[in-house]
Amino acid sequence: MRLPTLRRTRSAEPGALSGTARLDRRTKRLVGRLRPGDIAVIDHVDLDRVAADSLVAVGVAAVLNARPSISGRYPNLGPQMLVEAGIPLIDDLGETIFQQLREGAVVRIEDDKVLVDGEPVAAGVRQDVASVGKAMADAREGxxxxxxxxxxxxxxxxxxxxxxxxxxxxxxxxxxxxxxxxxxxxxxxxxxxxxxxxxxxxxxxxxxxxxxxxxxxxxxxxxxxxxxxxxxxxxxxxxxxxxxxxxxxxxxxxxxxxxxxxxxxxxxxxxxxxxxxxxxxxxxxxxxxxxxxxxxxxxxxxxxxxxxxxxxxxxxxxxxxxxxxxxxxxxxxxxxxxxYRQNLSGSALLLLVLSAIAAMAAAVAVSTVGKAYLAVVAAWWDNLIFPLRQLF
Structure with a gap:
């Protein structure tokens, strides 16, 4: 069975960031409360792709998982989605993360540690492209x-x-x-x-x-x-x-x-x-x-x-x-x-419209009816601007 390979896009390198914590043991229920820049705190063994896609779509700043995101039972696709999107993922923080954090608390993440008011409350395993790739390879054996x-x-x-x-x-x-x-x-x-x-x-x-x-x-x-x-x-x-x-x-x-x-x-x-x-x-x-x-x-x-x-x-x-x-x-x-994917760009669409206008103009210019119509328009224009010429 062929599985997707990890693309080396921007990865979540260790560093510090802060955000508002939103907690729920059901990931799909949590997604409805998340806002861009929030830090999602979940309890999700073997994070699946659908859940990860929804977290990426919301634009979370980071994901803190009380459980292992890849347990090794099978190569689940969720962690891959997060790291490829550049979203920090810290795993295996333990049950205490739900006891130490409250909804709406401002938390700070430093490397693999979670801090509140400068005090560490939990530590886990920070995932990146390499670690997820290795875990996926190991999981294939199961x-x-x-x-x-x-x-x-x-x-x-x-x-x-x-x-x-x-x-x-x-x-x-x-x-x-x-x-x-x-x-x-x-x-x-x-x-x-x-x-x-x-x-x-x-x-x-x-x-x-x-x-x-x-x-x-x-x-x-x-x-x-x-x-x-x-x-x-x-x-x-x-x-x-x-x-x-x-x-x-x-x-x-x-x-x-x-x-x-x-x-x-x-x-x-x-x-x-x-x-x-x-x-x-x-x-x-x-x-x-x-x-x-x-x-x-x-x-x-x-x-x-x-x-x-x-x-x-x-x-x-x-x-x-x-x-x-x-x-x-x-x-x-x-x-x-x-x-089925439409690949018509804005510039191509503009060129198409201009080409159509040019074709119409050429048709009007060379036809007998078109020449007569242009003569009428020219006479109308002269009558319109004649009073203005008299004023100046």
Whole structure:
């Protein structure tokens, strides 16, 4: 399996910097509170690429991780994203970092140490391009173990949810109409913004059912759309988007427990539950398929083995089986922005406009009608400026 190689761009060299600390054990929940220049304090073993991408997009000054960002289980991609973006990453600071720091505190980072009011409160391992590259190489050796675990999880999920996969048992009744329509499912995954932007002509023409998976609903709103349905555990979708009028389906555990339901009830948003062991993006696909959708277009979802492992959950085994189930209807839009990219620069566009104006002027100048029109314009101009000449 081929993995991305580290590019030697600007790396986070040891040095001192200060910023406001924002803390949360759930990285995707923390991202919603971060502002450019903040220092993110997380508790994230094997930092995945999606989480790292969101931290880079916010523009954090540094990332402090209470746990190892690369445990060695497999070559996860998140730390690579941070160091390539020049964001300092300090690992393995320990549980005490959440006890020593408070939300909004001004912290200073010096090399691998974290200080508050000049006093050191924690020390960890400062990562750079070389250390992340070595850790990634070492982690490749653990891939065989992870592949075996992934295969075992896949078989366990098949036994547990075979009725859902084969017969659609447990899929809830919904108000949103899918029958015979296209469905666009958006997940806040890799390159989702660029891919969603390229799909604008498709959305205008086919008007698909718009389904946002957790934070994918916010992505749809940010792109100027209103989701028809929001599905997920409700831990990364904003309050305003939950109130947008979309039908809400809360992902529940197989035993029926749905922690996200309490949030929708608190906001006064009606919701139904969908109990299953699968991931939320899988439930969105299975629901659309069961309700008779003709085509599923997926943005930001997970498709490759590296992405399954990088997600860091045994539950990603469900994604493999879900794709087998809906494969005939599924079109994965991942990377479409790289396949279709407009390279027309501003100078080229200006040259094109000037060329068009010149062509029009030449056509007017050589044609009989054009010459007559120019004579009329010249006479009008003379009549306009004649009074001005008399004055001066």
């Amino acid at each position: 891939l065989s173990v992870q592949l075996e675990a992934f295969a075992a999880n896949t078989m366990e999920y098949l036994k547990q949810e075979r009725d859902l996969l084969l017969d659609g048992v447990g899929v809830p009744d919904v108000v949103t109409s899918f029958a015979g329509r296209h469905c666009l499912i958006v997940v806040r995954g890799y390159d989702y913004k660029a891919d969603l932007d390229v799909l604008r002509p498709y959305v205008r023409e086919f008007k698909p059912v718009l389904v946002g998976v957790d934070g994918g609903a916010d992505a749809l709103v940010e792109a100027g759309y209103t989701p028809d349905m929001i599905i997920g555990d409700m831990d990364s979708v904003s309050d305003d988007v939950l109130r947008c009028g979309a039908e809400v389906v809360v992902h529940a555990y197989p035993d029926g427990r749905a922690p996200g339901l309490a949030r929708t009830q608190q906001l006064g948003v009606p919701a139904i539950t969908f109990p299953a062991a699968a991931t939320s993006e899988d439930l969105a696909m299975l629901l659309a398929d069961e309700k008779g959708v003709s085509l599923i277009v997926a943005v930001g979802t997970h498709a490759t083995l590296v992405e399954f492992l990088d997600k860091g959950r045994g539950g990603m085994a469900s994604t493999f089986l879900t794709r087998l189930k809906v494969g005939g209807k599924l079109v994965d839009a991942k990377g479409v922005s790289r396949l």
